[in-house]
Structures are given as C-alpha cells and as structure tokens.
Amino acid sequence: MQASATRGSAGRSPRASSFVGRRQEVTEVKRLLAAHRLVSLTGPGGVGKTRLALHVLPALTKRFADGVHVVQLAGVRDSSLVPLALAEALNIRDVSGRSPVEVLVEHLGERELLLVLDNCEHLADACAELLGTLLARTARVRALATSRHPLGVAGQHVLEVQPLPTPAPGEPLPPKPALEYPALALFADRAAEVLPGFALTADNQEAVAALCHRLDGLPLAIELAAVRMRALGVRQVLDRLDRRYRLLADAEDAPARHRTLRATVDWSHDLCTPQEQAVWAHASVFAGSFDLDAVEEVCAGAGLDRDATVDAVAGLVDKSLLVRDGDTVHARYRMLESIRHYGLDRLRESGADAEVEARRRVRDWCLGFVEECERRWFGPDQPELVRRLHAESDTVRAALEFCLGTPGEVRAGLKLAGHLWFFWFATGALMEGRFWLERLLAADPEPTRERARALWALALMLLSQGDAVRGGPLAEESHELALRLGDETEAAHTYFGRGGARLISGSFERAREVYEEALSRPPREGESMSLVGFKYVELAHVLSLQGEYERAMALCAEFRRICLAHGEQWIHSYLLRILAFAEWSRGDQVSARTHARECLRLKRAVGDVFGIGITLELLAAVHARSGEGRPAAVLLGAARRIWRDAHVALDRTPSHGPVRDEAEAAARALLGDAFGPAHREGLELDPDDAVGYALGERTSSARRVPDSPLTRREAEVAELLGQGLTNQQIADRLVVAVRTAEGHVERILSKLGFTSRSQVAVWTASRGTARP
Template identity: 40%
Template sequence: MTITGIAGVGKTRVALRAAEDMRRAFADGVLFVELSSLSDPERLAQVIARALEVPDQAAKPGAQELADYLADKQLLLLLDTCEHLVDACARLAHTLLAAAPGLRVLATSRQPLGAPGEHSLHIRPMEVPTREQARSLPDLARCESVALLLDRVTAADPGFRLTEDNAEAVAELCRRLDGIPLALELAAVRAGTLPLASILQLLDERFWPSRGRSGEYGPGPGGVCGRDARHRTMREAIAWSHDLCTEEERLLWARLSIFPGRFDLAAAEAVCADERLPAERIYPAVDGLVGKSILVCVKEPDRTTYRMLDGIREFGAAQTAGPEERRVLRARHRDHYLALADAAVTVPPGGDQAEQWTRVRAEWPNLRAALEFCAADPAEADTGARMVLVLTYLWIACGMSREGRHYAEWFLDVGRPEPKTRAGLLLLLAYLLVSLGDLRGARARLDEAAALAEGVDDPSCRTSVIKVRGTVAFGEGDLTSAAGYLGEAIELLGGEERDLVVLTAMVELGITRLWLGQVDRAAEVLGASKRMSDATGQSWIRSWADMGLSLVLRARGDLPGALALAREALGVQQRLHDASGASLCLELVAWLATGQEDPMWATRLLHAAHGQWRKVRRPLYGSPHFLAEHTRCEERLRRALPRRDYEEAATEGGAMSMEEAIAYALRSTCPPAPTAPPPAPGPARPAEPAEETPLSPREEEVADLVAEGLTNREIAQRLVVGRRTVDTHVEHILAKLDFSARSQIAAWAARRRH
C-alpha cells in the first residue's frame, strides 16, 4: 500500500497511526525506515537491513540477503518518503514480498511506486468549512481542519476559545490554507503573538496575488487549479513562515538544510557558524526555529537532536546563495563528521571504545552523506579515501563490512589516492574480503598492496602488509605461515604500539597458536593483548582476547571460567553489532555448555549460532579447526539426546534471530522444564496407565502452555524461541491429534495433567 499526497498533507502521520493500530497483527512488529536522507538507490537494501539490524557481512547481494532474512517474518515494513527512489523502492518491494509471505509494505510517497500488486491511497487535505458551517459554532468545531487549527492555536495561546466573534476568521484561515495540516500548523504558531485577524491579514497580503477570486478554488488567472493550487499553498505557507523568521533564523534554516537527517547542536555550530552567524547565536536561532515548527526537537536519553521535515528542508536548500555555498556547507559537514570519527580512534583515559563507536555508528546517515559528497566531487576524493581509512573500526567491528567494501572499492576505482593511501585502502579491503569469505579476492588485493608498499617510504605500511598476510593465511588454514607472519608483524610494530593493527595481530596469533597446540604460548600473547586493551579502553579487542582466553581455559579444563569469559565477550559484540564476533561467541558458549548444561539447551544454541553464520559468511570463517570443533560438539549432543529431541532442538535453534540467540546464550542456566501442578487432594484411586501421546516432549510442553492460555507470542517468549517455531509446533499438535482448534489442545492437555 502506498499513501500518496502533496507535501504537508500528513502522509507520514497517517502511515504511523495505521502502523500502530495494526501492530498486534504482526508477530515481528513494525519497522519504520525514513528514506529522505538516502540519495543513492543502490544503497536502499542496505539502509533497510541496517534498520532491521541484519548482519551486514554477507557476500550475497543486499536485496537477496534481506529477502532471506525476512522470509519467515511477520512484519510490517513502513518506508517513508519514497518519491526520490520510486523505481528502487518498487523493485525492492516486489523482491521482498515475493520472498516473504508474512511481510507487508506500507510506503509514503508523492506518487505511487508502480510496483506489481500495489494499492494506492491518496490522502487529500482536510475538509474545510463551508459558509453554512461557519454560522454554527458546533458545526464549525467538528470540521477537520478547524479542529486541527483550534488544537494548535490553543497550544500557542491557552486562553483562546472559538466564539461568534472569531468564527469567521477561523473558517477563512482554514479555507485560505486549503486544509493542509502543515500549513495550518505553521500559521497557528503565530497565534501566541498575533490575533487570528492579523494572521489572516498577513496571509492575504502574501497569498492574494497568486489566488483567483477569494474563497474560490477553481482555475485562477494562471490556469492552475485543484491539486497544483494546493501545492502552491503549501509552498506559500512555508515561505510566509520564512518571512516571519529573523534574519539569523532564515540564514540558519538555509544552512541546516545540508543535514540529511538528525543533527545535534554541536554539529549545527560546526557546520553553520561563521562571521555572519557566530557560534553563540546558533542556539538562539535553533530555539526560534523550533518555536516556529521549522525544526522538530527530538529528546533522546543521552542527547537532544533536531530534524527538518522534507518540504521545509527543500525550501531551505533553495534559499542558499548557490552551488558554491552549498559546496562549502557540505565540506564543513564532511569535516565535522570526519573529526567525530577521528576522535573516536583514540580512546581517552577511562573511556570506552565500544561506547564511542556506538555513537559514531548512530551518525551513519551523516557519515554516508559525507562519503557520497567526496565520491561525487573529484577534488574531494583524497579526503574521502582518508575518511574510509579513519572509519576502519566501523567497518570491521560494528557490523558494516559490506559498506566498507563498497566505499574502499569506490575510491580505489574512481579516485586517484596517493600510493600510501591506496595501499592502506587495499589492505583494508583485503581484510574485509577475508571476513566476507572471499579469500581469492583478498589475496589479489593483498598482492597489489604489497607491490605498492615496496615503493612507499613508510615502514608501518610494509609491516601492515605482513600482518594482513597472516590474516589471509589464517583464513586459508595455513596456520604455520599465519603464525610466522603475525609474529613478525608484532615484533616489527614494537611492544609499545597499541593500535588496532598490533592488537588484532596479537589476538589472531593467540588463536593460531591454540590450533597449533601451543596453549601456554597462546595464553601469553592473548593475556598481553587483553592487558593492553584494558589499559587503552579497547573493549572490542578485549572481547576477542576474551574469546581466545576462553578457549585457553577450556583446554586447561576450567569450563566454568571459560564460559564466563565467552559470555562477557558476547555482551560487547552485541553492543557493537559485530555479527561475526557474536556468532563465534555463540559457538563458544555452545561448545562450553555441552556436558555442563541441559543438552537440549546446548543443541538449540549450537544451531542458533550455525544459523547466524549462514547469514554472515561461510560458517566459522571456513576454518577447518573451528569447523572440526563444531562437528565434535554436534556429535556429542547427538549421542546425548534421542534423535527426535535433537532434531526438534536443532530446528528451534536454527529459527532464532540474533537477538533471541544472544538472550538465550546469556542466561546463566537453561530454564527448568515446566512441572505439572500437584494433584488436588481426594480419595485415592487405582493408578492408571499413562496416556500414550504422539507428541514430542517439546510439543507436549507447548500444549501445556496453550492450556495456560498463553498466545504463541507469549509461548515463544517463555521458551526463548522464535514465534514461527511455536506456530509450527502448534500446527503439528493439531495435525497429530486431529484437532481443529486451540481449545481442543487446551482440553487435551488439562486431561493429561489429571
């Protein structure tokens, strides 16, 4: 369904209200994705995947990966502001709906998308009062546009009341503004300082030249009528609000239009302040624009941000002096967010790396706009390439490998970075390709970087080549070569180096030594990496060191200690959205839990981890050593459980989302099996043979929970499994017992309890 209509008519509000009303019909909820800040249609699938927190490390195309992820979901996807991406939205909607029977798409756009099977709902402006309605206060108050205007005027002037004296002015104001909600709100803002008659007079002075006869909405002098006239009304209402702003507010409005989405006060000062608009005048101007409904203030737990509605942003952009001024603003915007990322590279004393980069990740719409500015302007390509390198941590630690690959390849292919920067991009790309499972591509990029590094007068560049050789060798399973390269890189970088290169090399060397059977030497380098990470607040590297040390403790027989370290590492990976790290942590917890906890619990977790690996890359990096551990764990669990129980637990685990799997893994123990209530006291009866049942133990458990009156959603939460898994169990129960209703399941389960 596409909701269409002119700017300011309330398409987004209607869609949000509809989505809220329908939320209970979708087991997996409602996802709202704002597209106004996206300019590249090729990135549409990635933007939606990011909003869904789909791991961004798969080698498959974005649309196909997204379709696979949504295939078993019951979800309402709300795409807001699609008019600049009509074709891309239509294609993606068609792909997703074909793959996901439980998916529904609700879009807002100024025009229909043209997708197969699309329904279009055109939102018209609100009803405006007739002359007859204006003669009756109750009738006038019931008119849609009047009700909205009165609500907004009362907010600006709490003492305002609809009376016989002002009824005609209220009605005429609604008619002049064509019942367009945003136009009414912009006019109502002035009611705090001006009577309605004065507001109407100001509107007359501005609108009269472009109108036909007063109160008539047929063709005017220019031959424009109907819908086009309402477009013009909206533009005029925004322009009128612009006229009522102070000079500083008008200047700031134009400059703030450079932001694609939300921004905070620090960003506004960095981008918009100069000699014409000093930094100390930014906040008063921002406050004034909020008061005039030009800016929307969004209060978040840790900060306050602001945003503009699309039509208001478009008007502001048109007020800039020209392309050169916008280019200057975009360069300032880029510089601010580049500095933000650059500051996060070094963790201050007592700081937390994960916290810093979580904030950087939240600014992705602005970072993307900055990178696209550099990609579109050859003069900015060198800065763009440097920005890609500064954001290395975002690409490798925050679940954004594919985005990093896209921009690294772009600036390598389109830009002409100097040799050192080009070598850095090639090494970054090789590392990302290893994480994406493309070892052949990684080897090719590494060889190209090595050839460049020979001609660069920078020892650290050549050392980085050696380090990435070790990473590629590890991915290929050549542990002896990997240990040699990684050890050499660490030695060349020096014991005092504490940057990302040396710390990742130490973790990779530690895990390599583990698989070579060198447990004590592995513990030594992993322990050193952990201490260095703690000293510098490098929590992501610390989490990987903890994963390695959990394997060391496992080799030494300390399974409880190993399990505690793996769970601690998983919490950090979850904060950063590191899908590969989280998937490996899930595997480790399953391996360590096998033999210690309920085998059903461990089986679910093992297959939950395996399900996540299938989404992000080749399972367990394709490492034969990790895969061998997975196989051994699986064989132990198969021996510990009856075949039916194992297959049931494996199915449930494979259906878990990443969030469900992490929640399941972080539980200290598996939940105890539900027990039947004790029998009510009564006369003793001879024991009866237990009723034979065709249900599996898990199906019996689900049947008992149905008898308690729980919905499938509530059962899924109780058992920590996916909603679709419970749906499948209920369908199997109905089929096996030849029932047609849940009430029959409840009655059957109640009989068995007694």
C-alpha cells in the same frame, strides 16, 4: 539510513505530537493492505502521508507474524543505497558477500511482514525496482509506501491522501465544528501547544474556519500557522497570510495547494531572525538528523559563532521548523522534507557555490568527527562511539556521496572511508563498507596513502565475508604500496589482513609467519592499537590451532593487561574468546566457561553480533563436555539463528567448525530426541536474549508478552522508558550496547505506532506492564 535504515531509521517518526482526524483514511489503509500487497500513499508535500502511515501501524502489527519494519528514506540520496537502507531496517548483518538484493530476497523468504518505505519520491525508480523484485520473489511480504507520486510497480494500489476537510466560505458551522472538520481540530490542538488554554469558541471558530480554508486543509501549513498564535490573534494570522498568498499567486503559475504551502513557509521564513534564516539554509544540507556540534561547524561558514547558532537552533525549534529528536542527554534535530527543500532553495539563492561549500563543510566535519572516534576507539568509550556513529550515519553517507559526485573531492572521500574501517568492521556493516570502499578506490587509482589505507580496509571487509581470493591480494597490494610510499604505519596496518587471508585459507604456518614478523617489531607511531591487538589475537589463534596452548594463553594475557589499562572492550573480547578456546582445547572447562562468559558480556556491550555467535558455540561446547546437554543445545540454536540471519552457512573462523561440530554431536548424544526442542528454543532467542541465557540471567526463551506485539526484552525496555530513562541509562541498566538499546526503542515505537517516548510511558502505565 539509520538505517536511516537507519539507520532510513527504522521506526522513527517525523513528529511527536498528537494525531488528529483521518478516521476514514485509517480504515481504508487497513482494508487496502488486507487486499493488496503494495499500497502507496500519495499526495503533495505537507498533506500528512507519513503521519497517516505511522498512525495505522499499531493496528497492523498483529497481522504480521514477523513484524512491521519502517525504512525512513528522506536521508538517502544515492539510489544504490536503497537496498542497504532496507537491510539495515531489517537488522540484517550479512557476511556472505552477495548483492544486497539477493540477501534481502533470501532473508524475507517465507517471512510474513510489512515493509513501510517512507519518502520514496526522490528515489522512485529504485524503490519501484526493489519492491517489484521483493514482491515477485516472496510470498507473504506486503509493503506500504509514501511518495508524492505513485511508484511504477505492477499491482500497486494508490490511495491519494487528501487535505483535511474545511468548511466552505460562508457555510454555517455545526454546533461542534471540530468533530466534523478535522482541520479545525488540528489548528486548535497545535495552537494550544503555544498558547495554553486556546480552544475553539463561538467568537473565534469562524476565523479559524476561514484560515483553515485559506490553507487548503494542508496539515503542515495549518501547524506552521498555529505557531503564530504565540504572538497574534486568529484574524491577524489570516490577514497576513491572505496578503502573502495574493502576492505569490500573481508571481507563480503553480497549483493552488503548492502556493498555499509556499506562502505559509515564506511567512515563517520572514518571521525568523537573520541568524535563524542562515541556520535554516545551511542545516538543510544535512541528509538526516544532526547535533549541535555538526550544525555549528557548518554554520561557521555563514559567519555565525557558536552562541548565535545555538540561539538560532532554539528559535527554529520554537517555530516548528526544526524537530527535536534524541533524549534529555543527546539532543538531535532534523527538518521535515518540505522545510528542508525550502531551505535548500534559499541556500542556492544565496550564491552559486553556497550549496557546494556547505556540503564541503559537512564533509570536513564528518572527517574530523570520524578521525576523533578512531583515535578514541581503543579505550573505554566504544559503546558511546558506536551510538554516535550510528546516529551520524545519514550525514556520513551524504558526505561520501558528495565526494564521489563532486570533481576534486574523491581523495577526501577515500580518506573518510578509510578511517571508518573500525566502525564497519566492529558492527558487521560489511556490505556498506564494501559499497563505499570499492567505488572510491575505483574513482581514485593514484598511489597515495589514502589508497593504501582504503585497500587494507576493503581487504578486512572481504576477509570477514570469507573471501580470501579477493581480500588477500588487496592486503598485499596495500602492503607494497605503503612500503613504496615509505609509510611504515600503513604497512604495519596490513599485517592483520595479510595473515588473515592465510589463516582462513587453512595455511596456518604461513599465517603464523606473518604474525610472528608483525609482533617482532614495536608498534609504529600512529599505528592503531586495535590492529596491534588483532596481531596478538590471531597469533594466539594460530598457536591454539597448532596445540601450543601455553604460549597462546600467555599472548592473550599480555595484551589483556593493555586492554584493561585502557578500558578497552572490543579487542579484549576477542582475546577472551581465544583464551577460552585454548582452555577448552586443553581440557580446562571451568576456566573456559568463565572466560567465554566474560567474553559475551563485552561483546554484548559493543554490539558484536558475529562475535557473540562464535562464542555461544564455544560455550555450548563447554557445556557439552561438562555433560550439560540442554544448555548446549539451546546455545547452538541461538548461534544458528545468528548465522541464519547473517545468511551464511557457517562462520569463517577455522577454530569454529570443529567446536560447533563437537558440541552438536555431544549434545545430541546426551539429549537424544530432546535435542530438537531445546535447539528450537534457542532459535527463538535474539542475540541479546541469547547472551542473557548464556550468562544465567534468564532461563526461558519465551518471546512475547501476552496480548502485546512486544518481546519480553522489548517489554523490559518499554518499562524503563516509562520510568524516564535515556537510551544510555537503559543500556547501562540492561548491560547492553547503547545501539542495542536504541534498536529496541525504535522497534517499540514502530510496533506500537507511537511517535514519542512519553506515549510508550502512557501505554505501559495503562497496561500495568511489569518487568518479565
């Protein structure tokens, strides 16, 4: 969902080539969206619904004050995940514990925005139900959907996307046929990509017109046929396609356009090498994009070694059967839905168990990948690991869904979900963590090590949402089960949750007893060092609340040395926050300011939005005690935005409320009537901008570049894209998490309606965009 919402992935397009034709359709989509709250683009596979939807977005961005948000649903298989995919696309990190639909309704509220749901056909009922609810319960939300069939939503307006016009056989061609017939222009454009210099001429235009007519004007079929120009002439392409079409027409009772696309894809398949055919079939089980490591593992089941798989992937890209995504450092690949479904059909034809076995290999790859990420988590690679885990979200979700829906596989799914705790917890994806853990635990009640781990993982999700009533007993159940199994490692993992339940319930002394007991024992073999670190963090937290500042700071210093030795940032940021809190509490504002800012730098690097929120308020309290009312008010406003977008009244940390309350009271006393404007200025800052303000990297919260749909930070990222920087290089330059940089890139592409980084570069150059 990254976010395909992913996460479907917001704002990511299916192709990076130019857009041809469709002027009337573009105008009609704009008109319909001005008059109707839901517009559905329908039509057969390969007709260009997604391309049309994405192409029209740049002209729509200025109409919607709160932006355009794209949800790619091709990688979502479970209908229950549709609300989560939309939440991810909207960058909602909710910790309230409510249903995703209720969270969406409240978040959208009075916002004025456009939702674009792409590839709805396999989730039609779920999309219809969700859109119906959102449109009924909000005032200014509009939606644009693409689907092979209309959605059953009252009030929707359907625009059936037709194939591109082509000349009738024998019809005389006008002097400039490409201007009147976009199908011919599309073929010429794509043919020139594989045969530089190709153009429509008096010698070839009749053959091109006949070919496009034979292909029924279907854009995908035209693009696949154009690839053949690398080796054949136009007439040769037409002759071979004619023979295939006649055979298929005799064999199948299907609509002509379906036969046309099938004949074209059949031909593409037959022109592939056996290795390419095998990779095509096996890679079709990936729900979203994938990298070489993943496809090599899955294709090993087809008897292909790594070199053969790499060569086959390259061949499929050359034939336009795989689309290359990513950047120059991290290449990823995916299939258009029509191509993927064809590959699945071929895989199923190859054997009764072929699809199940391929999906099992994907699951096994996911488990190995996630376990390796968890092993490396306590170290210097956290930002990179977050980036990779986000990129693989569709594949991981499909693996979990496979485990839930396949007899005998639930235990493996429980194991996979248990090892994902750190990712869900660190990135605030608590709704998704609960979604999978609750279902898998219900499906496998047997007393196993996998269950013990999943229980404490679910407890952490619930406790992070402030639910000690449910989270506490689950942590205790996990502890008892681990002891009964003789698993000291999993028993040790439960202390964080067991103490946390007491802490957020206000039982500080009982929480202290749990953490004192935990730290009285050395770490067990295989115990997560992150969870060891949290024992230090939370004991220091309790000690600070009880006024034992010296020991609290000593504990922070002790584990900080371990973090520094390993290059760890996530736990280190929590230690710095507690250290700053203890220093603030004892009156050392200089040290508190230094450590709070250092904490923010680390939290920005790993994308810990909630951690940023509580630290902004602590830093606001430092400013307030130092007599600096304006920065205190701005930072309080920025933190308030985080809690508003997370849909919680306050953060659940016991040290948080008194800090915030004191900071606000002091800032109001210092500023008087000027508090409101400064606070509203902070409300305009997103978390990345807020950290920049807190660190003194920027002094203004002005959000948008004049005459541009981009915020100032997005304009900075657009400029760096224009310089050819990768997402990792952008993150390093701006000192943000890679996922944050990726999010900026996705929003830029969505807002501008572009499909490639090179288009952004041209846009910035044409505007003379300068860094704000």
